[in-house]
Amino acid sequence: MSNFINFNAQTERLSLRCVEDQDAEIIASLMVPEIARWLASWEVPFTVEMAQKRIIRSRREAEAGSALPLAIIERETDRFVGWVSLYRYRDNPYRGMLGYWIGIPAQRLGYLSEIKFAILQAGFDLFGFDSIEAGAQLANEASFGVMT
Incomplete structure (x- = not known):
């Protein structure tokens, strides 16, 4: 398996x-109820310690080639604005799952639409996926807009 840490x-x-230890504080501050309500595996309050543990686990998965956990960074400001991940399904190594969130201050700026093709291409090129899935809660119109 490939190492995706770099x-x-x-x-x-x-x-x-790839997400880094230095991202923990901003991740904890951005993971507010308005974001977490749309996500299955993020809870609030989301502490810096919880962020550190998630980063450590995610980096291990990247090193093992089973996930690509990425910080979304504004180039002009170097500001962390969100997280996007690709995961390999354990029962089918050719099938991927895409998950993502954008912090409230950076929403509605078209960031997910801007990166979606780069992420999908990484899934097909790096992982060798045949298919990539994403899901959202029915009321989450913004996520459905990105997926469409």
């Missing part, structure tokens, strides 16, 4: 890189 990609306004 993955890096750029779009016009954004950089994508």
Whole structure:
């Protein structure tokens, strides 16, 4: 399996890189109830310690080649604005799952639409996926807009 810890990609306004220890504080501050309510595996309050543990686990998965957990960074400001991940299904190594969130201050700026093709391409190229799935709660119109 490949090691994805050093993955890096750029779009016009954004950089994508593996999440790092230094991201824990901003992740904890951005994971508010308005974001967590749409996510199955993130809870609030989300502490810095919880963020540190998630980062450690996610980096291990990246090292093992089973996940690509990426910080979404504004290139102009170097500000962490969200998290996007690709995961390999355990029961089918050719099937991937995409998960993502954007912090409230950076929502409605088109960031997920800007990175979605780079993420999907990484899934097909790096993981060798045949298919990539994403899901959202029915009321989450913004996520459905990105997926469409």
